[in-house]
Amino acid sequence: MAGLEEEVLARIxxxxxxxxxxxxxxxxxxxxxxxKATHTLIAGLFAPAFDNPxxxxxxxxxxxxIDGARLALSTDAFVVKPLRFPGGxxxxxxxxxxVNDLAVSGARPLALAAAFVIEEGLDADVLRAEVNAMxxxxxxxGVAIVTGDTKVVERGKADGMYIAxxxxxxxxxxxxPAADSIAVGDRIVLSGTIGDHGTAIMLARGDLEMDADVVSxxxxxxxxxxxxxxxxxxxxRVMRDxxxxxxxxxxxxxxxxxxxxIVVDEDAVPVxxxxxxxxxxxxxxxxxxxxxxxxxxVVAADAAQAAVDALRAVPGGEDAAIVGHVAEQPAGxxxxxxxxxxxxxxxxxxxxPLPRIC
Amino acid sequence: xxxxDEFRNAEIARSxxxxxxxxxxxxxxxxxxxxxxxxxxxxxxxxxxDHLPDNxxxxxxxxxxxCVIPMGRVDDGISIATRxxxxxxxxxxxxxxxxxxxxxxxxxxxxxxxxxxxxPLDAYKLARNNPDREVVFFAIGFETTAPSTALTLMxxxxxxxxxxxxxxxxxxxxxPVKALLESPDLRLDAFIGPGHVSTVIGCRPYEFxxxxxxxxxxxxxFEPLDLLQAIHMIMLQLxxxxxxxxxxxxxxxxxxxxxxxLQVMQEVFELRPYFEWRGLGFIxxxxxxLSPAYADFDAELRFEVPGVRVADPKACQCGEVLKxxxxxxxxxxxxxxxxPEKPIGTCMVSSEGACAAYYNYGRFARSxxxxxx
Ligand code: SF4
Numbered sequence: 001m002a003g004l005e006e007e008v009l010a011r012i013x014x015x016x017x018x019x020x021x022x023x024x025x026x027x028x029x030x031x032x033x034x035x036k037a038t039h040t041l042i043a044g045l046f047a048p049a050f051d052n053p054x055x056x057x058x059x060x061x062x063x064x065x066i067d068g069a070r071l072a073l074s075t076d077a078f079v080v081k082p083l084r085f086p087g088g089x090x091x092x093x094x095x096x097x098x099v100n101d102l103a104v105s106g107a108r109p110l111a112l113a114a115a116f117v118i119e120e121g122l123d124a125d126v127l128r129a130e131v132n133a134m135x136x137x138x139x140x141x142g143v144a145i146v147t148g149d150t151k152v153v154e155r156g157k158a159d160g161m162y163i164a165x166x167x168x169x170x171x172x173x174x175x176x177p178a179a180d181s182i183a184v185g186d187r188i189v190l191s192g193t194i195g196d197h198g199t200a201i202m203l204a205r206g207d208l209e210m211d212a213d214v215v216s217x218x219x220x221x222x223x224x225x226x227x228x229x230x231x232x233x234x235x236x237r238v239m240r241d242x243x244x245x246x247x248x249x250x251x252x253x254x255x256x257x258x259x260x261x262i263v264v265d266e267d268a269v270p271v272x273x274x275x276x277x278x279x280x281x282x283x284x285x286x287x288x289x290x291x292x293x294x295x296x297x298v299v300a301a302d303a304a305q306a307a308v309d310a311l312r313a314v315p316g317g318e319d320a321a322i323v324g325h326v327a328e329q330p331a332g333x334x335x336x337x338x339x340x341x342x343x344x345x346x347x348x349x350x351x352x353p354l355p356r357i358c
Numbered sequence: 359x360x361x362x363d364e365f366r367n368a369e370i371a372r373s374x375x376x377x378x379x380x381x382x383x384x385x386x387x388x389x390x391x392x393x394x395x396x397x398x399x400x401x402x403x404x405x406x407x408d409h410l411p412d413n414x415x416x417x418x419x420x421x422x423x424x425c426v427i428p429m430g431r432v433d434d435g436i437s438i439a440t441r442x443x444x445x446x447x448x449x450x451x452x453x454x455x456x457x458x459x460x461x462x463x464x465x466x467x468x469x470x471x472x473x474x475x476x477x478p479l480d481a482y483k484l485a486r487n488n489p490d491r492e493v494v495f496f497a498i499g500f501e502t503t504a505p506s507t508a509l510t511l512m513x514x515x516x517x518x519x520x521x522x523x524x525x526x527x528x529x530x531x532x533x534p535v536k537a538l539l540e541s542p543d544l545r546l547d548a549f550i551g552p553g554h555v556s557t558v559i560g561c562r563p564y565e566f567x568x569x570x571x572x573x574x575x576x577x578x579x580f581e582p583l584d585l586l587q588a589i590h591m592i593m594l595q596l597x598x599x600x601x602x603x604x605x606x607x608x609x610x611x612x613x614x615x616x617x618x619x620l621q622v623m624q625e626v627f628e629l630r631p632y633f634e635w636r637g638l639g640f641i642x643x644x645x646x647x648l649s650p651a652y653a654d655f656d657a658e659l660r661f662e663v664p665g666v667r668v669a670d671p672k673a674c675q676c677g678e679v680l681k682x683x684x685x686x687x688x689x690x691x692x693x694x695x696x697x698p699e700k701p702i703g704t705c706m707v708s709s710e711g712a713c714a715a716y717y718n719y720g721r722f723a724r725s726x727x728x729x730x731x
Contacts, residue, residue, distance in 0.1 A: 008688075026468060028467045040699075340406070341371050344402055345720065
């Protein structure tokens with residue numbers, strides 16, 4: 001019996017390793033949710049069409065080299081409802097999101113370009129507030145917004161406003177992140193509590209009629225990255241910014257790229273009690289909920305404690321912790337040791353996180 | 359949330375696991391069915407099987423509300439959803455259930471106004487706020503969710519709201535359990551009774567199981583320790599040669615159930631003579647429809663629906679999975695043609711479905727992981 005089960009499992013894993021083919025007839029919300037459908041869209045349509053060496057790693061930011069200058073380039077579009085939420089707003093996200101993609105690629109953010117798609121009828125004060133939020137966020141992140149574009153679309157078209165930003169950074173010499181450097185025994189380090197941003201947004205939408213004191217964690221990550229690579233740069237294998245799809249998605253990508261297993265200790269993962277409570281009620285797992293100011297790093301075992309200490313010394317990194325390790329098995333998968341003393345798989349997010357019933 | 363952590367303590371789990379193992383006779387194989395999909399989800403999510411000896415097998419039952427919806431009902435729903443002026447509402451999971459020509463989510467992508475709601479009351483509020491639209495709620499669930507549908511309908515009636523209707527797919531838990539017990543291809547030793555359903559119907563309706571079939575039933579809560587404790591209670595009954603209905607979930611479930619909830623259900627619903635269950639076929643008196651007093655709110659009467667019975671896809675073995683006859687991975691398309699992102703069968707859709715739970719949480723060689731590889 002057990003042998004047959006293993007055979008079936010092996011067959012499934014083989015199939016999962018094939019390059020995903022994008023065969024859908026229409027785009028659904030799932031294609032934008034950051035999970036499997038998004039992955040299929042990118043790996044099955046965009047990547048083969050645009051194929052080039054800088055794109056190939058499908059990283060948060062592309063590494064480009066121009067006349068010996070080691071640069072990083074990243075872009076991101078922001079569509080959030082509501083525009084303002086506890087702890088932040090779309091403007092602040094638009095800056096932090098892009099500078100963070102650079103930061104986790106080991107690049108110090110230098111400059112940003114911003115494009116605005118604005119809905120006809122938007123209150124000018126709303127726009128003023130967002131421009132101001134961007135100005136302040138850029139100041140905190142130490143970047144200049146150097147160019148931009150504006151389009152206005154008909155009423156009913158853009159949920160108030162959408163913002164897209166593109167960032168340029170220069171790669172730091174002290175770190176060479178590469179997913180294929182991940183090795184058995186490495187530790188997974190998180191800079192703080194997870195699930196805050198996504199939970200804050202869901203609560204702010206107000207259709208849950210639930211009150212909890214949860215604010216978004218949106219923040220620039222460069223200070224944390226610099227603290228980390230200043231202390232243990234050469235031992236850092238890879239850094240990620242677990243936004244859409246959450247920590248679970250990032251770990252699955254890493255396990256897949258490295259073809260190794262990642263084992264997470266549920267107990268060790270920092271989650272605020274309010275977030276845990278809200279997720280429990282909604283039937284969601286905080287591991288899949290978006291973060292906007294958290295750093296996840298894979299660090300060599302010997303350097304892991306020093307990495308945590310370094311992160312804890314930076315404001316915003318006080319709750320840093322080692323949450324898991326890299327193992328040989330189950331290859332390409334993420335395993336969770338549950339608080340309850342059991343084990344389970346943690347797969348990539350499928351579809352939009354829809355709350356279950358009962 | 360300390361409340362929750364109390365029920366997830368690994369130390370207590372290990373000691374319960376040891377007690378359970380001590381009660382299991384070597385050489386005997388125990389098959390215990392958890393009827394409820396919520397339990398299936400808990401079992402995989404927390405890795406409860408890691409605390410059980412190898413000769414205790416948990417068999418997953420039919421109590422997943424999304425899993426039992428047949429294709430024809432989805433098609434009927436979509437035919438309403440795609441009408442002009444309709445706002446079609448349902449629970450999140452339901453949107454992904456495939457019909458013969460796509461799911462409600464596909465209908466939404468193609469332009470239908472399909473929205474997910476957290477409760478029938480949310481759907482009702484949508485109706486009140488959009489008086490020029492027809493708001494339809496696709497009601498699913500066992501006795502757990504039926505009372506809130508009933509209360510919402512009572513309110514709609516009192517408040518005279520005309521643009522709200524319900525497509526009722528509520529089902530009842532006892533008939534499929536009876537069908538399972540009568541089925542020759544499955545031999546079980548005991549049942550873990552559903553927690554939420556029992557808060558409404560109480561424990562009495564299960565008494566026929568020990569009385570007529572000699573099998574213990576323990577109604578259990580949804581925390582992992584609840585389940586382990588229920589399994590322990592079952593093993594004690596089996597070891598002592600008893601068969602009775604016991605209530606592990608006494609902190610929530612009253613023996614007599616919730617009389618008020620049963621009353622409102624009585625008023626708003628009546629039993630359908632028969633209803634098709636996905637994979638299980640027609641089961642008599644196993645589902646609810648709106649009573650004549652509420653016929654005005656019945657979406658099936660308000661809108662013309664095809665009402666065609668659609669055969670399940672050939673490859674689909676959901677029926678066998680729902681009956682616990684095969685394990686999810688024994689289905690020929692499991693994990694290859696049928697995955698959570700492209701489900702063929704319903705058990706792969708809901709997080710409470712056995713196939714989805716196993717695929718998402720249990721798809722690894724437990725023995726190897728336990729050995730600490
Ligand atoms: S794998 Fe898919 S088709 Fe097979 S039983 Fe499960 S849900 Fe049904």
